[in-house]
Amino acid sequence: MWLQQIILSDFRCFFGEHSIELSQNPEQNVTLIHAENGVGKTTLLNALLWCFYGETTAKFEKRDELVNYDALAAGRRHAYVEVLFEHGDKRYRARRYTRGGSTDNDFTIMRIDDGHHERLPNPDTFINTVIPKGMAGHFLFDGEHAEVFLGEDNRGSIRRAVQDILGCSLIKTAIADLGETATYYRKQMPASKASASMDTISSRIDALTTQIQQANDAREGLIGEIEIIDQQVADIEDKLRNSAGAAQLQTRRDKAVGELARSRKREADAQSDLLKCLGDNGRFLVSTRITEVAMDHLDQEETKGKIPSPYNEEFVTDLLEMERCICGAELKPGSHSYELVASHLEKAANATLRSRIGKVRAQLSQLKVERGKAPGRLETAHQRLADARQDISRHEADLAEISEALAGINFDEIAEREAKRNELRKLANAKRIQVGEMQSRIERAEGEKATSERDLRKLADEDAGARVFMKRYTLCETLKGRLERELVDEEKAARSVLRHSITDILEKTSRKAFKLQMTEDYGISLVNQSGTQLPKSSGENQLLGLAFTAALVEFARLRQNAEDYRLLRGTVAPLVLDSPFGQLDEDYRRTTAEHVPQMAGQVVLMVSKSQASGGVMDALRDRIGKEFVLVRHNKASRGERPPEIRQFNGVDEETAVFDAAFDGSTFVEVTR
Amino acid sequence: MTDTNSDADQAQSRVIEQIVELQREFYFENKGKDTERRRRLRDIIERATSGES
Numbered sequence: 001m002w003l004q005q006i007i008l009s010d011f012r013c014f015f016g017e018h019s020i021e022l023s024q025n026p027e028q029n030v031t032l033i034h035a036e037n038g039v040g041k042t043t044l045l046n047a048l049l050w051c052f053y054g055e056t057t058a059k060f061e062k063r064d065e066l067v068n069y070d071a072l073a074a075g076r077r078h079a080y081v082e083v084l085f086e087h088g089d090k091r092y093r094a095r096r097y098t099r100g101g102s103t104d105n106d107f108t109i110m111r112i113d114d115g116h117h118e119r120l121p122n123p124d125t126f127i128n129t130v131i132p133k134g135m136a137g138h139f140l141f142d143g144e145h146a147e148v149f150l151g152e153d154n155r156g157s158i159r160r161a162v163q164d165i166l167g168c169s170l171i172k173t174a175i176a177d178l179g180e181t182a183t184y185y186r187k188q189m190p191a192s193k194a195s196a197s198m199d200t201i202s203s204r205i206d207a208l209t210t211q212i213q214q215a216n217d218a219r220e221g222l223i224g225e226i227e228i229i230d231q232q233v234a235d236i237e238d239k240l241r242n243s244a245g246a247a248q249l250q251t252r253r254d255k256a257v258g259e260l261a262r263s264r265k266r267e268a269d270a271q272s273d274l275l276k277c278l279g280d281n282g283r284f285l286v287s288t289r290i291t292e293v294a295m296d297h298l299d300q301e302e303t304k305g306k307i308p309s310p311y312n313e314e315f316v317t318d319l320l321e322m323e324r325c326i327c328g329a330e331l332k333p334g335s336h337s338y339e340l341v342a343s344h345l346e347k348a349a350n351a352t353l354r355s356r357i358g359k360v361r362a363q364l365s366q367l368k369v370e371r372g373k374a375p376g377r378l379e380t381a382h383q384r385l386a387d388a389r390q391d392i393s394r395h396e397a398d399l400a401e402i403s404e405a406l407a408g409i410n411f412d413e414i415a416e417r418e419a420k421r422n423e424l425r426k427l428a429n430a431k432r433i434q435v436g437e438m439q440s441r442i443e444r445a446e447g448e449k450a451t452s453e454r455d456l457r458k459l460a461d462e463d464a465g466a467r468v469f470m471k472r473y474t475l476c477e478t479l480k481g482r483l484e485r486e487l488v489d490e491e492k493a494a495r496s497v498l499r500h501s502i503t504d505i506l507e508k509t510s511r512k513a514f515k516l517q518m519t520e521d522y523g524i525s526l527v528n529q530s531g532t533q534l535p536k537s538s539g540e541n542q543l544l545g546l547a548f549t550a551a552l553v554e555f556a557r558l559r560q561n562a563e564d565y566r567l568l569r570g571t572v573a574p575l576v577l578d579s580p581f582g583q584l585d586e587d588y589r590r591t592t593a594e595h596v597p598q599m600a601g602q603v604v605l606m607v608s609k610s611q612a613s614g615g616v617m618d619a620l621r622d623r624i625g626k627e628f629v630l631v632r633h634n635k636a637s638r639g640e641r642p643p644e645i646r647q648f649n650g651v652d653e654e655t656a657v658f659d660a661a662f663d664g665s666t667f668v669e670v671t672r
Numbered sequence: 673m674t675d676t677n678s679d680a681d682q683a684q685s686r687v688i689e690q691i692v693e694l695q696r697e698f699y700f701e702n703k704g705k706d707t708e709r710r711r712r713l714r715d716i717i718e719r720a721t722s723g724e725s
Contacts, residue, residue, distance in 0.1 A: 125700035170695040177713050178691070184714070471721045472714075479688055566692050568699075 001130050001573045002602055003048075004091070007082040010071035012043045015633075015664035022574075022604060023625025024086075030597050030623045033606045033667075034646070035630035036655060040665040041578050041606040044630075045140050048576065051081040051096045052127050053136060054105060066098050070662045087130050093117070094127065131573045134164035138552045139600075141577045155224060155522040158548075159491075162522070165552045166494045167559065167568025168487060175483050182476035186456070189466040198466065201456045208449040212442055219438040220521075222431050227523050229428040234525075234533040236421045243414040246406065253402045260395035267388035274381040281374035284367060291367045298361065316344045490567065492520070494555065501551035502544070509543060509591045516544075542583040546592060549575070550599040575600035581611045590615035597623040609646060627670035629653050633660035687720045 007019040022031040035041045046056040056063050067079040080097040091112040098105040109123040120126050131139065138161060163172065186202055319341055323331045331338040460470035495518050502516045514526040525533050526540070559570025577596065581589045593616040597603055607616070629648065638658035645654050648670040691713060698709045 122700070128700050169699055170692050173699070173709075174688075174691050174695050177695075177710055181710060181713055181717060184710075185717075468721065472717050475684075475687070475717055475721055479684060479691070482684065483688065565689065 001571070002086040003083065003574045003604070004086060005082075005084040006044070006047065007080075007084075008044075008047055009081075010068040010076055010079040011047055011066060011081055012068060012079075013040045013663075013665045014043070015068045015070045015662040018665075018667055020628055020667045020669075021626065022602065024602065025625040026601065028623055028625030029600075029602050030620060031602075031604045031626040031628070032612075032620065032624050033604065033628045033630060034609070034612060034648070034655075034670075035606055035665075036608050036632070036644075039630040039632045039655075041630070043665075044606070045576055045578050047081045048083065049136060049140055051083050051094055051107075052131070053133050054096060054107060055133075057137070057140075068664060070664065085130075092120075094123070129569075131571050132164075132167060132169070132568045134169050134568075135167075135552075135556055135571060135573075138165060138549060138556075139573045139575050141546075141549050141575065141580060155220075155227070155524075158518075158522045158524060161548070161552060162491060162494050162498065163487075165556050165559075165570070166490055167562070167570065168490065169568060171483050171487050171490075171566050175480055175487070178476045178480035178483070182473050182480065185469045185473040185476065189460060189463075189469045198456060198459050201452050201459070205449055205452045205456065208445050208452065212445045212449065215438050215442045215445065219435055219442065222435045222438065223521060223523070226428050226431050226435070227525075229424050229431070230525070230533060233421055233424050233428065236417050236424070237532075240414065240417055240421065243409070243417065246409040246411070246414060249402050249406050249409075253399065253406065256395050256398045256402065260392060260399065263388055263391035263395055267385065267392060270381065270385035270388045274378075274385055277377050277381040281370070281377055284371040284374040288371050291364050291371070294360070295364050295368075298357065298364075313345060316341065486566070495520075495522075497555055497558070498548075498551045501554050502547045505547040505550050505595065506543070509547070509588070509595050510540070511587065512540075539583045539585055539588055542580070543588060543592065546577075546580055546599075550595070553600050572601060574602035574604060576604040576606075578606045579608060579611060580605070581607065581616065586613060586615055589613060590619050593619035596620070624672070627672060629655060629668045629670060630665050631655055631657060631668050633657045633662055633664055633666060635660055635663050683720070687716060690716045 002024050003022045004024060005019055005021045007017060008014040009017040020031075020033075023029060033041070033044070042057075042060060046060045050056050050066070067077065071079070078097060078099055080095060082093060082095040084091065084093050086092070093110045093112060094108070095110075096105050096107045107123050109120045109126055110117040111120060127133075163169075183206075186205065189198055189202070319325060320331065320333075320338065323333065323338070325331055325337065325341060329337060331341055457470055457474070460466040499516055499518050506514065506516065512526075512528075514528055517523075517525045517527050524544075526544070527533050553573075553575055556570035557572050559567075560572055562569050577599075580596070581592060584592060589611070596605060597620070605620075627648070629646070631653070632655065634657065636658060641656075641658070643654060644656040645652050647653070649672060651671065653668060653670075694709065694712055694716065698705060
């Protein structure tokens with residue numbers, strides 16, 4: 001279906017006749033309607049629903065008062081909504097006309113062929129083949145879906161939505177009818193000799209059926225409560241994860257304090273090492289000059305012959321005693337030669353002196369070697385001290401930074417959350433135990449019911465009059481069971497498709513890397529890559545709601561030619577979105593706005609000024625085919641109210657007019 | 673035994689087809705007429721069990 005034109009006459013806030021033409025350009029498939037609160041967005045959405053199905057959404061106030069008040073005051077008693085649309089290459093005009101109340105109305109659909117109008121015999125049937133009523137609510141998004149993931153009844157809402165779009169209405173009513181009919185036959189078994197027992201067993205089966213139903217409802221309720229608690233736990237855990245930042249800071253601080261203490265000890269050790277090093281090596285460093293002078297002196301004395309290295313005392317004495325010179329000449333005591341050699345004794349040194357000089361030389365050489373090594377040792381000791389002091393500065397700076405970060409954190413609150421989380425976990429576990437008990441009760445009751453049914457069958461077999469009713473009862477129960485199993489299988493397949501679709505959409509629009517989990521009983525949760533359940537902010541709930549709607553629309557499109565006789569076919573229909581960006585932040589609005597034109601072939605998007613922000617308009621600009629403003633007219637005078645003017649494509653438009661001829665709204669097309 | 677089960681299955685499928693067709697008829701054209709729909713459902717069930725009684 002492609003919407004072409006919507007005409008409203010004296011319908012709610014539209015006084016007189018008003019119409020808008022919607023964009024049918026596949027490339028510019030968005031019709032954008034700007035409207036502030038109370039100007040008629042919800043009325044337009046409900047006008048479509050009412051025209052096609054004679055119903056409005058539950059949130060539509062004063063549903064029985066459809067005729068515009070000024071029109072009534074002017075003596076008019078009727079209102080109508082007309083929708084021109086295209087479906088299967090044919091054009092149609094659907095028109096619902098009311099004489100006042102929402103149910104007192106006429107509905108017609110005309111097929112338009114070359115200007116010729118042909119009235120369809122069964123308009124309700126026809127419109128249900130175009131968009132089955134159960135599916136229509138999912139194409140007209142009035143924010144209800146944004147809340148579908150909240151509240152205790154969320155699983156029920158999601159299940160109904162999946163069944164609606166799957167076209168399960170026929171199977172569902174068949175199951176309900178078969179259940180009713182089975183009970184009818186069981187109670188029809190005629191009076192007989194066994195009738196007293198049969199009545200008792202039949203009553204027991206009724207009681208057990210009620211018990212099972214009640215236990216199932218209680219179990220469902222408990223599962224819903226557990227989901228809410230789990231969500232609260234996930235919320236607290238998320239906050240604690242943020243608080244875990246505080247815990248990490250605290251851990252970092254403890255570590256830094258330890259590191260600082262160790263660095264301070266290293267500094268003290270390095271300082272003593274340095275002092276020791278100075279003590280050990282100081283003499284080498286300060287003795288450099290002494291060593292040099294001493295060595296020079298020894299060398300010079302030897303050169304000058306003051307140190308008698310060539311003559312030693314023992315050698316000269318031996319020569320004198322032998323009275324013979326080393327040249328072989330005789331040395332007679334008293335001779336000149338003897339006196340000359342004897343004079344060498346004055347310069348000659350003995351062994352003790354030579355040994356002392358040798359030791360002095362060795363000591364001086366050692367001093368020289370150690371003096372070469374001393375600067376390196378000192379340098380190393382200095383470096384250790386400098387390193388320790390640098391580490392101390394680093395740890396002190398780190399501690400100052402951590403201290404500043406920790407200053408604003410309330411650790412008592414964190415502890416409180418921790419306690420609350422543990423309390424909620426306990427509560428959820430207690431409820432899980434209750435679910436288990438409830439499940440056992442259901443199984444016991446089902447077992448007893450099956451036994452009672454066997455007993456009943458046995459008794460009925462003995463009674464020809466009852467036998468036929470038992471056969472009918474058994475057939476109803478068998479068919480009901482079979483349809484229930486088939487419905488479960490269909491839903492399972494549908495859930496899988498929808499889950500993938502929603503995950504794909506979230507991947508494109510959400511800033512978090514999360515996956516959608518949808519359990520068999522339609523519990524919805526967002527989990528991260530490691531499977532931890534994440535809390536959903538109100539914005540993420542709205543995003544999830546939109547993604548769910550987009551997935552339903554896509555699923556309906558995939559099923560438009562489905563051949564299964566048990567299920568209604570899917571459909572391709574326009575998507576009407578009323579204020580879809582309400583809870584989203586600016587980034588989510590922009591990414592969602594980028595995705596909105598892809599959600600359906602034709603999109604009607606209604607936004608308020610605050611929602612049509614720069615990012616949204618930038619994302620949509622190239623996809624807008626038609627653009628309108630809903631202007632509010634007031635008979636009252638402006639008084640002190642400031643003018644309400646908005647600019648569209650450079651043109652000023654007053655969105656609230658005063659001293660007007662009527663109270664109501666009008667469409668003004670924005671020139672593009 | 674298998675043939676008997678298969679025959680019973682097929683017979684049940686035929687009954688289900690009739691029931692769904694009835695639901696479809698009322699879904700599109702006779703919404704709200706629950707009593708009438710259930711009366712016709714009983715007709716289907718009674719026809720399906722009449723040969724066996």
